[in-house]
Amino acid sequence: MRCVLAAPLRLVRLQTPLRPCAASVRASSQHFTSLGLSDAVVTALRKLGFAEPTPIQALAAPPLLAGAHVVIAAETGSGKTFAYLAPLISRLMASQGSAAVLCPNGMLALQVAEAANSLTDSAGVPLLRAVALTPDLTLRAATAAGTPLVVCTPARLLEEVFEFSSGRWRTHASPPAAAALRTLVVDEADMLLSGGFEAPMKRLVQLLDRAEQAEQAEEAEQAEASAPPPSSRQFVFAAATVHSSGRRTPGEALRLGFPDAVWVEGPRLHRSAAQLVHAWTQLPDSREVEVEVEDEDELGLAVASALHAHAGGQAMVFVNSAALALRLAAHLGELGGLSVQPYCAEVPSSERAASLAVFRAGQLSVLVCTDAAARGLDVPAVAHVVQAQFALSAVDFLHRVGRTARAGAPGRVTSLFRAQAAALVAAVRQAVERGERVEDAFSRKRSFRKKFKKFGESRRGVSDPEKAARSAAAALKRGPPRARGLQ
Numbered sequence: 001m002r003c004v005l006a007a008p009l010r011l012v013r014l015q016t017p018l019r020p021c022a023a024s025v026r027a028s029s030q031h032f033t034s035l036g037l038s039d040a041v042v043t044a045l046r047k048l049g050f051a052e053p054t055p056i057q058a059l060a061a062p063p064l065l066a067g068a069h070v071v072i073a074a075e076t077g078s079g080k081t082f083a084y085l086a087p088l089i090s091r092l093m094a095s096q097g098s099a100a101v102l103c104p105n106g107m108l109a110l111q112v113a114e115a116a117n118s119l120t121d122s123a124g125v126p127l128l129r130a131v132a133l134t135p136d137l138t139l140r141a142a143t144a145a146g147t148p149l150v151v152c153t154p155a156r157l158l159e160e161v162f163e164f165s166s167g168r169w170r171t172h173a174s175p176p177a178a179a180a181l182r183t184l185v186v187d188e189a190d191m192l193l194s195g196g197f198e199a200p201m202k203r204l205v206q207l208l209d210r211a212e213q214a215e216q217a218e219e220a221e222q223a224e225a226s227a228p229p230p231s232s233r234q235f236v237f238a239a240a241t242v243h244s245s246g247r248r249t250p251g252e253a254l255r256l257g258f259p260d261a262v263w264v265e266g267p268r269l270h271r272s273a274a275q276l277v278h279a280w281t282q283l284p285d286s287r288e289v290e291v292e293v294e295d296e297d298e299l300g301l302a303v304a305s306a307l308h309a310h311a312g313g314q315a316m317v318f319v320n321s322a323a324l325a326l327r328l329a330a331h332l333g334e335l336g337g338l339s340v341q342p343y344c345a346e347v348p349s350s351e352r353a354a355s356l357a358v359f360r361a362g363q364l365s366v367l368v369c370t371d372a373a374a375r376g377l378d379v380p381a382v383a384h385v386v387q388a389q390f391a392l393s394a395v396d397f398l399h400r401v402g403r404t405a406r407a408g409a410p411g412r413v414t415s416l417f418r419a420q421a422a423a424l425v426a427a428v429r430q431a432v433e434r435g436e437r438v439e440d441a442f443s444r445k446r447s448f449r450k451k452f453k454k455f456g457e458s459r460r461g462v463s464d465p466e467k468a469a470r471s472a473a474a475a476l477k478r479g480p481p482r483a484r485g486l487q
Contacts, residue, residue, distance in 0.1 A: 031052055031053070032045055032046070032052065032053055035053065035057075035061035035062060035065075035087075036061060036062060036065045036087075037061060037065070037086055037087065037090045038089075038090040038093055038094070040093065040121065040127055041086050041089055041090045041093075041127065043121075043122075044118075044119035044120055044121070044127055045082070045086060045119065047120065048118060050082070053079070054078055054079035054083070055078070055266060055267055056072060056074040056078045056079055056083050056264060056265075057082060057086070059264040060072050060083040060084060060087065061083070061086065061087045063264070064087035064088065064234075064236065065090060065091060067232070067234050068234070068261065068262050069234060069235045069236070069260075069262070070084075070236050070237070070261060070262045070263075070264060071189075071236075071238075071242070071258070071261050071263045071264070072084060072236070072237065072238040072264050073239060073242040073251075073263060073265050073266065073269055074240065074264070074265065074266025074269055075240055075267075075268045075269055075270070075271065075272075075398075075402065076273075076398065076399060076401075076402025076403070076406070077273060077402055077405065077406030077407055078240075078266045078268075079407065080187075080238045080240070081112060081115050081187075081378075082115065083238070083264075084101075084185050084187075084236050084238055085112075085115060085119070088149070088183060088236075089116065089119060089127055089128045089149070091183070092128055092148050092183075093128055095182070097180055097181070097182030097183070098148040098149065098150070098177070098180045098182065099149050099150075099181065099182060099183035099184070100149075100150045100151070100157055100161070100181060100184055100185070101130075101149070101150070101151040101185040101187055102151075102152065102153065102154050102157060102184070102185065102186050102187060102192060103151060103152070103153060103187050103376070104153065104188050104191050104192060104375065104376075105153065105372075106132065106134060106152075106153065107352065107353065107356070108187070108188070108375070108376040108377070109132040109151040109153065110132045110134075110151075110353075111376065111378060112130075112132070112151045112187065113130045113132035113149075113151045116130035116149060117130055128148060128149055129147050129148075130147065130150070130151060131147045131149070131150055131151070132150075132151045132152065133150060133151070133152035133156050133160065154192060154197055154200040154204055155200045157204060158200050158203055158204055158207075160177070161178050162178050162203075162207045163175050164203065164207070178207070178208075178211050179211060179215070181208075181211075182233055182234065183234040183235075183236065184204075184208070184233065184234070184235055184236070185236040185238065186201075186235070186237045186238070187238050187239075187376070188238070188239060188375055188376060189237035189238060189239040189242070189250060189254070190239045190241050190243065190250040190395070191239075191375065193250040193253055193254075194250055208233065235258065235261075237254055240269075240398060240399065240402060241395045241398055241399070242254070269437070270398065270437040270438050271432075271435060271437055271438060272398070272401045272405075272413070272432055272438070273401075273402070273405040273406075273411065274435070275405050275408065275409075275410055275411065276404065276411050276412070276413060277410075277413070278401075278412075278413050278415065278432055278433075279412070279413070279415070280415050280417070281306070281414060281416050281417070282416075282417055282418065282419065282422060283298075283299075283302055283417065284418075285418060285419050294319075294324055296324065296327040296328045296330075296331045297331060299324075299328060299388055299389075299416075300331040300332055300335060302416055303317055303332065303386055303388050303416070304332060304335050304337075306384075306386050306414040306416070307338065307366065307384065307386065308337070310384055310412055310414075312383060313381060313382070313383025313384060314362070314364070314365055314366070314367075314381050314382050314383060314384075315366050315367075315382065315383070315384040315385065315386060316366075316367050316369055316373065316379075316382055316384075316386070316400075316403050316404070317332075317366060317367070317368045317385075317386045317388050318369055318370070318371065318373075318374065318385065318386070318387050318388060318389070318391070319368065319369075319370060319388045319389045320370070320371075320389045320391075320392055321370065322344035322345050322346040322370055323346070324388075324389070325342045325346075325368050325369060325370050326342050326344065326346055326347075328342075328388065329342035329366075329368035330342075332366060332368065338365050338366050339363070339364050339365045340364075340365070340366045340368060341355040341358070341359070341364055341366075342355075342368050342369075343355055343356065343367050343368065343369040343370070343372065343373045344369060344370040344372055345370065345372055355367065356379075359379060360379050360381075362381060368388075371391075371396050371399070371400070373403070374396060374399035374400045374402075374403065375399050377403065380406055380407065380409065382403050382404045382406075382411070383404060383410070383411060383412065384404060384411070384412045384413075384414070385400060385403050385404045385411070385412070385413045385414070386413075386414045386416070387400060387413070387416060387417075388416055389416070389417075390415055390416070390424075390425060397428065397438060398438055400413075
């Protein structure tokens with residue numbers, strides 16, 4: 001399969017795939033032994049306490065093992081990481097190729113590598129050693145140690161596998177690591193196919209296309225000598241939010257670029273977990289409404305009240321700016337009774353990693369975060385998520401609330417908001433309580449604030465909140481004019 005990234009977020013198919021696949025399937029349940037995974041992987045999964053696959057794992061394994069291109073679209077906490085890791089490791093153990101998993105940041109890369117290395121044999125040795133590339137570890141060192149699975153960011157893969165800055169790719173000569181790469185997994189695909197990740201992803205796909213063309217030319221020569229042709233590359237995309245209503249959305253890009261990929265969909269995609277308990281609390285109007293100058297004293301008391309009202313287990317508190325995360329964490333710590341650390345871009349990566357390790361070990365009760373912690377981070381003991389500031393988009397809302405109630409565990413979300421967001425909160429709350437897709441509340445990750453400004457009664461509140469809520473809910477369901485008719 002060969003493809004290039006053309007217009008923004010658009011994957012253009014250049015060649016008919018070798019394996020026609022079903023367009024989409026929905027979740028069902030089976031046993032690990034019936035999925036086609038290797039016996040070693042099944043045994044390793046059972047050692048980790050997985051008695052049977054989650055619905056998304058049961059659906060993803062067969063097409064992944066067959067080498068098909070797969071889009072895994074499932075809610076947070078549904079087991080997406082092992083949904084692609086278990087089949088991937090089964091395939092790599094039976095072949096000579098290598099694979100790479102792309103993540104938005106190094107912290108998630110380390111988490112995925114740890115998950116892969118947790119699949120061990122009877123002696124506790126990883127079935128297949130995975131390495132997350134860090135500033136201290138290069139691909140050359142990893143491959144020298146016999147590592148067939150690398151986890152890193154797109155920019156790191158572009159530089160280390162394709163040696164992009166060297167310009168070697170201009171000669172159409174693929175580096176050995178690129179030639180050996182048979183499977184590329186794009187985790188958090190909706191993020192990696194947009195924004196600042198778009199440029200390196202575009203270059204990666206184009207360079208993989210060059211490598212594929214070179215291999216096909218080699219294949220033609222080898223055919224005369226009856227040599228076996230190289231196998232086609234496999235592309236896997238995984239995400240908890242894959243919005244498709246719009247021409248420039250990641251979901252639409254995948255449908256255009258991989259029209260016959262298998263789409264496996266979780267039963268609660270774009271919905272919060274069924275067992276999740278939501279509480280919605282409107283705070284009094286503040287004199288300062290901008291994110292950067294939110295009163296942390298007033299907000300801190302409200303957050304502390306929410307945390308103490310449902311004590312027990314660990315909690316993650318979300319705000320919309322790094323500056324407020326630092327101030328609020330300090331204030332909560334001063335109030336006493338809670339061990340608190342901030343987690344945001346203003347905190348050095350080494351300190352963030354240390355805080356996360358302590359949090360996972362259960363030695364820290366509260367992590368005050370920006371949306372840097374909303375994606376991918378898996379801390380099973382989180383029992384409570386507090387939105388100290390309501391999410392700015394439905395994508396962020398879904399990822400935030402997905403930090404709790406993971407893998408069927410109970411969880412609670414307390415959403416604090418002010419009058420400025422009341423109508424939008426009412427629309428989202430209605431979707432949550434009805435079990436509807438929160439996808440109806442966003443388009444192309446458009447922020448709640450911009451959408452309300454465009455479709456609501458007023459940006460700063462109205463005299464009739466119920467009327468505003470009904471108007472906003474109807475507008476959110478319709479979506480912006482350019483997306484209408486595409487949902």
